[in-house]
Amino acid sequence: MNVIDLRSDTVTKPSPAMWNMLRSLDNSKIGDDVLGEDPTINELEEKAAKIIGKEAALYVTSGTQGNLVSLLSHTHPGDQILVEELSHLYMNEVESATRIGGLMIRTYPSNKGVPSFEHLQEITQNNEDTNEHPITLFCTENTHNYYGGTVIKPSHLANMKKFTERNNLKLHLDGARIFNAAVALGLPVTEFTKHVDSIMFCLSKGLSCPVGSIVAGSKQFILKARKFRKMVGGGMRQAGIIASFGLVALEQEWIQRLKEDHYHAKLLAEGLRQFDFPISIPEPETNILIITFPEKVRVSKFIGGIRKEGVLAFNIDKHRVRFVTHYGITKEDIHLAIKKIGIILKAMFK
Ligand SMILES: Cc1ncc(COP(=O)(O)O)c(C=O)c1O
Numbered sequence: 001m002n003v004i005d006l007r008s009d010t011v012t013k014p015s016p017a018m019w020n021m022l023r024s025l026d027n028s029k030i031g032d033d034v035l036g037e038d039p040t041i042n043e044l045e046e047k048a049a050k051i052i053g054k055e056a057a058l059y060v061t062s063g064t065q066g067n068l069v070s071l072l073s074h075t076h077p078g079d080q081i082l083v084e085e086l087s088h089l090y091m092n093e094v095e096s097a098t099r100i101g102g103l104m105i106r107t108y109p110s111n112k113g114v115p116s117f118e119h120l121q122e123i124t125q126n127n128e129d130t131n132e133h134p135i136t137l138f139c140t141e142n143t144h145n146y147y148g149g150t151v152i153k154p155s156h157l158a159n160m161k162k163f164t165e166r167n168n169l170k171l172h173l174d175g176a177r178i179f180n181a182a183v184a185l186g187l188p189v190t191e192f193t194k195h196v197d198s199i200m201f202c203l204s205k206g207l208s209c210p211v212g213s214i215v216a217g218s219k220q221f222i223l224k225a226r227k228f229r230k231m232v233g234g235g236m237r238q239a240g241i242i243a244s245f246g247l248v249a250l251e252q253e254w255i256q257r258l259k260e261d262h263y264h265a266k267l268l269a270e271g272l273r274q275f276d277f278p279i280s281i282p283e284p285e286t287n288i289l290i291i292t293f294p295e296k297v298r299v300s301k302f303i304g305g306i307r308k309e310g311v312l313a314f315n316i317d318k319h320r321v322r323f324v325t326h327y328g329i330t331k332e333d334i335h336l337a338i339k340k341i342g343i344i345l346k347a348m349f350k
Pocket residue numbers: 061062063064065088089141143145174176177202204213
């Protein structure tokens with residue numbers, strides 16, 4: 001059976017052009033990256049910094065590692081950091097900020113990632129108080145995974161920047177899917193990144209690389225991040241072999257391909273709405289569709305049912321299921337998935 005895997009954009013495999021890039025490598029194109037001598041990684045980091053509009057960039061093993069080294073580079077142990085309450089950084093990074101960074105996480109609520117600045121100002125008003133650990137960093141996530149791949153507009157990022165400047169904080173963006181945000185609004189990615197001090201973005205999600213993420217910021221920040229990457233075991237040697245895929249991933253044409261994924265997510269939402277079951281199906285902004293079932297429905301039964309039909313998705317909690325569209329999923333796959341999901345829904349709601 002042809003399996004339509006909509007669990008995550010992390011399941012993507014490299015494109016033919018990426019394999020060609022790998023085949024074009026020889027020993028002259030790789031070296032010891034901990035010594036800064038891997039020409040392919042150096043090229044990738046330069047290319048990434050340019051595209052993202054920052055002075056320098058660093059290749060890291062994963063998004064989780066990229067976020068951690070960014071946090072470590074901006075803070076000191078004992079500092080407090082402001083993190084959105086449903087962010088990946090808070091929910092899914094195994095408390096690395098606390099356990100490795102010695103940081104105290106203060107969560108803030110938000111409307112799809114956009115906070116109330118009055119509330120934030122209340123939190124930071126005691127920042128000069130000697131009885132409290134200083135708050136030194138504010139983190140945001142764009143697109144926002146748990147709200148369903150929603151986009152935080154550049155104007156909101158500008159407000160975050162104003163808030164952080166007013167309060168002498170640094171601003172870190174978990175931009176695992178920042179290119180999805182840029183493509184969705186038809187804006188250059190720098191319209192988003194110009195407002196932040198640092199960004200992490202993933203090569204291994206919609207951009208379809210097998211491994212790796214990028215951290216970017218000022219030269220001074222990246223010097224620190226490079227040391228912290230070593231500290232957390234991320235100093236690799238002839239890593240140009242895996243990083244080479246990133247050179248293809250950062251071509252404009254490949255970035256713009258994300259539009260296809262967004263279109264497929266919309267098609268999926270439309271298709272599922274046609275069935276007219278009591279499920280909440282929002283209009284996806286990018287490549288993530290999160291649908292919400294009524295209280296009485298057992299979502300695990302739905303996930304098991306569609307799996308048997310050859311469609312994979314994740315249940316993100318007791319009531320919600322996440323579908324993610326990505327490279328390798330075609331329009332035909334989406335039509336077939338709708339049909340198969342329909343079979344299960346009909347059986348569940350009959
Ligand atoms: C928003 C967000 N940030 C960070 C990460 C971490 O990336 P990685 O899985 O490469 O560690 C993910 C992964 O799913 C994510 O969705």
